[in-house]
Amino acid sequence: MSxxxxxxxxxxxxxxxxPKTITTTELAERLDGHGFEVTxxxxxxxxxxxxxxxxxxxxxxxxxxQWSFDRDATMDIIPALDLPAALxxxxxxxxxxxxxxxxxxxxxxxxxxxxxxxxxxxxxPLGKWPDRVRVINRGLGGRRPAIDADVLETVTEALLRDFRxxxxxxxxxxxxxxxxxxxxxxxxxxxxxxxLIGTIEGREGIRQLVLHRATAGELVEQPVERPEDxxxxxxxxxxxMGILKSNKPVYLRLRCDRPALNHxxxxxxxxxxxxxxxxxxTFEIAVTxxxxxxxxxxxxxxxxxxxxxxxxxxxxxxxxxxxxxxxxVRQ
Amino acid sequence: MSxxxxxxxxxxxxxxxxPKTITTTELAERLDGHGFEVTxxxxxxxxxxxxxxxxxxxxxxxxxxQWSFDRDATMDIIPALDLPAALxxxxxxxxxxxxxxxxxxxxxxxxxxxxxxxxxxxxxPLGKWPDRVRVINRGLGGRRPAIDADVLETVTEALLRDFRxxxxxxxxxxxxxxxxxxxxxxxxxxxxxxxLIGTIEGREGIRQLVLHRATAGELVEQPVERPEDxxxxxxxxxxxMGILKSNKPVYLRLRCDRPALNHxxxxxxxxxxxxxxxxxxTFEIAVTxxxxxxxxxxxxxxxxxxxxxxxxxxxxxxxxxxxxxxxxVRQ
DNA sequence: GAGATTGGCGACATAATTTGTCGCATTCAG
DNA sequence: CTGAATGCGACAAATTATGTCGCCAATCTC
Numbered sequence: 001m002s003x004x005x006x007x008x009x010x011x012x013x014x015x016x017x018x019p020k021t022i023t024t025t026e027l028a029e030r031l032d033g034h035g036f037e038v039t040x041x042x043x044x045x046x047x048x049x050x051x052x053x054x055x056x057x058x059x060x061x062x063x064x065x066q067w068s069f070d071r072d073a074t075m076d077i078i079p080a081l082d083l084p085a086a087l088x089x090x091x092x093x094x095x096x097x098x099x100x101x102x103x104x105x106x107x108x109x110x111x112x113x114x115x116x117x118x119x120x121x122x123x124x125p126l127g128k129w130p131d132r133v134r135v136i137n138r139g140l141g142g143r144r145p146a147i148d149a150d151v152l153e154t155v156t157e158a159l160l161r162d163f164r165x166x167x168x169x170x171x172x173x174x175x176x177x178x179x180x181x182x183x184x185x186x187x188x189x190x191x192x193x194x195x196l197i198g199t200i201e202g203r204e205g206i207r208q209l210v211l212h213r214a215t216a217g218e219l220v221e222q223p224v225e226r227p228e229d230x231x232x233x234x235x236x237x238x239x240x241m242g243i244l245k246s247n248k249p250v251y252l253r254l255r256c257d258r259p260a261l262n263h264x265x266x267x268x269x270x271x272x273x274x275x276x277x278x279x280x281x282t283f284e285i286a287v288t289x290x291x292x293x294x295x296x297x298x299x300x301x302x303x304x305x306x307x308x309x310x311x312x313x314x315x316x317x318x319x320x321x322x323x324x325x326x327x328x329v330r331q
Numbered sequence: 332m333s334x335x336x337x338x339x340x341x342x343x344x345x346x347x348x349x350p351k352t353i354t355t356t357e358l359a360e361r362l363d364g365h366g367f368e369v370t371x372x373x374x375x376x377x378x379x380x381x382x383x384x385x386x387x388x389x390x391x392x393x394x395x396x397q398w399s400f401d402r403d404a405t406m407d408i409i410p411a412l413d414l415p416a417a418l419x420x421x422x423x424x425x426x427x428x429x430x431x432x433x434x435x436x437x438x439x440x441x442x443x444x445x446x447x448x449x450x451x452x453x454x455x456p457l458g459k460w461p462d463r464v465r466v467i468n469r470g471l472g473g474r475r476p477a478i479d480a481d482v483l484e485t486v487t488e489a490l491l492r493d494f495r496x497x498x499x500x501x502x503x504x505x506x507x508x509x510x511x512x513x514x515x516x517x518x519x520x521x522x523x524x525x526x527l528i529g530t531i532e533g534r535e536g537i538r539q540l541v542l543h544r545a546t547a548g549e550l551v552e553q554p555v556e557r558p559e560d561x562x563x564x565x566x567x568x569x570x571x572m573g574i575l576k577s578n579k580p581v582y583l584r585l586r587c588d589r590p591a592l593n594h595x596x597x598x599x600x601x602x603x604x605x606x607x608x609x610x611x612x613t614f615e616i617a618v619t620x621x622x623x624x625x626x627x628x629x630x631x632x633x634x635x636x637x638x639x640x641x642x643x644x645x646x647x648x649x650x651x652x653x654x655x656x657x658x659x660v661r662q
Numbered sequence: 663g664a665g666a667t668t669g670g671c672g673a674c675a676t677a678a679t680t681t682g683t684c685g686c687a688t689t690c691a692g
Numbered sequence: 693c694t695g696a697a698t699g700c701g702a703c704a705a706a707t708t709a710t711g712t713c714g715c716c717a718a719t720c721t722c
Contacts, residue, residue, distance in 0.1 A: 303656030
């Protein structure tokens with residue numbers, strides 16, 4: 001293949017989306033790195049030719065010209081999406097829309113758009129597709145708290161590049177917002193919230209910052225000071241997130257009613273789940289699960305439909321929660 | 332821009348991924364449709380040139396040659412993914428992996444791969460990125476029941492193209508699997524399961540088929556007979572999925588404890604939620620929510636942390652559930 | 663199985679495109 | 693103001709792309 005066409009493609013991939021730009025000189029260097037030795041004159045000509053067929057933007061107000069790719073232009077994927085892939089993108093969108101902050105989702109939008117167009121165009125000229133599939137999310141469907149777009153962007157970039165960042169943040173118990181310098185160590189997405197784990201300059205200890213409480217962010221191009229022994233998984237399992245009540249796995253045995261809990265047979269709670277049929281209306285399961293808060297909630301809500309055979313301490317705990325709840329609901 | 336380069340690009344997008352193939356004749360027709368009038372000879376030459384730079388496969392054992400794109404080749408996206416976009420793909424993968432059937436996910440794999448490579452390459456030569464971000468899913472993390480790959484593929488294609496499909500299916504109360512012809516009307520993803528809504532040929536009424544109970548599927552190229560008045564949303568809201576207990580929205584008023592339910596302030600349960608501070612340890616919320624099973628579970632589990640001020644019937648209902656659960660857990 | 667049809671491919675001449683080079687204009691930093 | 697960097701028009705040479713023709717092998721049709 002003529003290396004011209006390949007060079008065109010490579011160049012197109014080098015031009016960044018709008019807010020960022022690239023100059024011919026930079027392109028020349030990077031192309032050279034890819035083994036294309038061409039004059040700057042050629043690159044100038046190429047960009048102009050490509051502009052005819054691709055949404056390239058030029059800022060000619062400053063010299064050297066700044067080239068960028070249209071911010072919202074949909075992408076050309078090679079090879080084109082096929083029907084099942086496009087469909088999967090639609091599903092992904094349905095699942096993710098309520099989960100991810102809108103700003104994060106916006107980065108996927110061009111892909112979703114491409115998928116959507118594929119579905120509408122190919123084979124389905126009537127565009128009936130959207131009427132045929134639904135994703136129903138569990139839970140109460142509460143809104144996610146809004147995260148400032150710049151904050152999320154800043155934090156993720158800081159994390160990736162090992163830089164500090166400056167945040168305007170107000171913890172729940174702070175009387176008013178403060179500007180803090182954070183050394184980011186990790187980011188945790190846990191359903192309604194996004195947590196930034198890190199240290200605050202001038203203060204002790206590892207902190208959890210809930211991202212929606214930050215109102216402004218700015219990258220500070222200084223290297224992060226990372227505690228030697230920090231590891232995100234260890235941190236999570238140390239119980240810091242309030243997820244695990246203890247590190248001991250729970251060996252759970254339940255006697256369940258049909259049909260209420262029938263789904264447990266087909267959607268086991270863990271890899272080692274064993275199921276024993278007792279009679280037409282009852283079965284038992286045995287499975288190892290994490291000792292979490294979510295487990296307690298689930299057991300509390302499902303207590304009507306099952307007996308907690310083991311462990312006994314957990315049964316007692318649920319009994320306590322139910323008794324307390326009942327006392328309260330009776331006013 | 333020379334139309335040769337554009338033609339190359341267009342051609343690349345026309346070549347389908349491996350199991351499917353395309354011939355030069357077909358390409359000629361489709362290119363013609365896009366306004367490229369070229370000889371077949373040129374197309375033959377083009378494909379060979381492109382093979383040098385792209386993972387194109389040829390089956391030369393049969394005449395005309397069958398061209399296809401490597402099944403697993405990662406994609407070239409224009410423009411290339413930037414850091415935040417790549418990051419969002421990683422997040423999407425973390426969220427979706429436990430939610431979607433593996434077969435569906437496999438269609439996104441080339442995209443996830445591309446994102447992963449971007450993250451590892453750019454700015455993050457140490458490849459530390461995976462250590463820095465975690466997604467923690469709520470709930471008990473039960474496995475999704477496995478859905479047969481062909482079944483999912485067949486069903487989605489049938490839905491999109493308005494064809495019937497033949498499934499080997501065993502409903503819970505059927506003594507053994509049967510081969511049925513289904514007229515698919517809609518597909519519903521609801522957390523652990525995927526439901527195909529449709530009619531079964533030779534039987535009355537609209538059925539819900541849980542996809543993981545089908546073991547084989549095959550497209551039947553005959554048009555679907557669609558009941559005149561069927562609409563997926565209406566179907567869901569009619570209560571057929573057991574999601575809504577009634578169609579009446581519930582105007583819920585809760586008096587909540589801090590800090591247990593503090594998150595409700597920042598992640599409201601609905602658009603119209605209003606929050607009233609009572610004292611340092613208490614606040615009230617009022618919000619309209621759907622009358623769902625999930626609502627009851629949630630209230631049951633949270634009864635320890637809040638008073639249900641209204642509606643009274645719901646308070647009584649939760650009281651009943653708690654009492655019943657307590658009775659049972661006490662053995 | 664004979665004849666017709668189709669698709670693949672080498673070769674070649676011609677048309678089209680690409681590319682480096684040069685010269686000049688413009689911009690910008692110091 | 694000066695020098696360096698960048699953009700761009702023009703032009704000739706080099707390279708590439710394209711249609712056409714002829715031949716052959718595989719397939720299809722009757």
